[in-house]
Amino acid sequence: MGSADGERVGRTAQTSLYVSHFHSRSSMAWLEEAEDWKTPGAVFSDLNWPGACIPSSDKENPWVLRKTEQPASPPSRTPEQRLAAPWAAQHPLPEAEGPVEEHCLEQVQTMVVEEVLRDVNTACKLLSIPPDPLDWSCVQVQKWLLWTEHQYRLPQTSALFQEMCGRDLCFLTEADFKQRCSQFGGTLFAHLDIWRSGGMFDEAPWLDVKSNYPNQPIQLWQFLRELLLKPHSYSRCIRWLNKDKGIFKIEDSAHVARLWGIRKNRPAMNYDKLSRSIRQYYKKGIIRKPEVSGRLIYQFVIPV
DNA sequence: AATAAGGATCGAA
DNA sequence: TTCGATCCTTATT
Numbered sequence: 001m002g003s004a005d006g007e008r009v010g011r012t013a014q015t016s017l018y019v020s021h022f023h024s025r026s027s028m029a030w031l032e033e034a035e036d037w038k039t040p041g042a043v044f045s046d047l048n049w050p051g052a053c054i055p056s057s058d059k060e061n062p063w064v065l066r067k068t069e070q071p072a073s074p075p076s077r078t079p080e081q082r083l084a085a086p087w088a089a090q091h092p093l094p095e096a097e098g099p100v101e102e103h104c105l106e107q108v109q110t111m112v113v114e115e116v117l118r119d120v121n122t123a124c125k126l127l128s129i130p131p132d133p134l135d136w137s138c139v140q141v142q143k144w145l146l147w148t149e150h151q152y153r154l155p156q157t158s159a160l161f162q163e164m165c166g167r168d169l170c171f172l173t174e175a176d177f178k179q180r181c182s183q184f185g186g187t188l189f190a191h192l193d194i195w196r197s198g199g200m201f202d203e204a205p206w207l208d209v210k211s212n213y214p215n216q217p218i219q220l221w222q223f224l225r226e227l228l229l230k231p232h233s234y235s236r237c238i239r240w241l242n243k244d245k246g247i248f249k250i251e252d253s254a255h256v257a258r259l260w261g262i263r264k265n266r267p268a269m270n271y272d273k274l275s276r277s278i279r280q281y282y283k284k285g286i287i288r289k290p291e292v293s294g295r296l297i298y299q300f301v302i303p304v
Numbered sequence: 305a306a307t308a309a310g311g312a313t314c315g316a317a
Numbered sequence: 318t319t320c321g322a323t324c325c326t327t328a329t330t
Contacts, residue, residue: 217320279310
């Protein structure tokens with residue numbers, strides 16, 4: 001398919017970040033050191049953070065337990081599909097010094113990915129932000145920035161991303177990040193990249209993130225997937241009939257077409273034209289009509 | 305009238 | 318060249 005340079009760059013940046021993260025085990029250390037972390041806003045009190053909302057729990061916190069370090073948690077807790085991340089399988093570590101066995105490398109990457117994803121999860125709970133950066137509000141973007149700055153000892157850059165919601169942030173390229181905050185922009189971009197890819201582990205196999213990058217214009221099938229993955233917002237106009245098989249139904253063709261037109265800045269878009277584009281996918285093997293078909297019902301083709 | 309399928313043409317990247 | 322966007326004809330429901 002498309003050979004996106006930005007994609008490869010992003011993946012590489014991810015990998016190197018995973019490794020650096022792996023080497024600095026206690027990424028939550030700065031929080032653990034904060035004694036009054038359970039007091040809402042205490043940890044971030046020095047940040048003048050208006051939206052600081054740290055969930056206080058009477059029970060033990062998962063990341064506090066991590067302090068005892070996971071007893072060699074076997075990868076059995078994660079299904080094999082989680083390890084089938086294409087970027088993890090395809091890209092060797094350029095930073096890896098010395099000859100390392102490939103299967104060993106895979107194991108390391110697996111552990112690193114699991115570790116990072118756990119941290120992302122706990123960060124979500126702690127910051128009260130959704131896992132998908134596309135869903136972030138302006139305030140949540142600021143939360144994430146402050147969090148990342150603290151966690152990785154980056155200089156304060158949040159002011160450079162004022163007034164930006166998650167979608168805005170995701171549409172920035174790596175160059176944009178570097179332009180805004182020089183040498184740390186790339187790091188920040190890579191961290192965002194990790195969050196952006198986090199969602200894939202819960203998705204069906206045909207929901208490939210590899211084309212989920214903002215650099216190139218979004219494609220129709222990606223857009224449809226986006227809507228489908230946000231049922232809270234769009235289930236009234238498009239929804240799954242069978243998520244496992246990738247079968248979905250457009251409930252409000254005019255509305256979906258309007259959304260597509262807005263996204264592509266094509267005010268004259270309608271379902272007639274949108275559906276023509278969908279039909280183009282038949283030949284490409286991206287979308288098809290399911291066996292038990294019907295009006296406004298389509299199916300994502302599961303890639304081999 | 306709304307949808308489905310697909311040909312033809314054109315433009316942007 | 319690819320990925321639609323636009324327009325159009327024919328057929329189905």
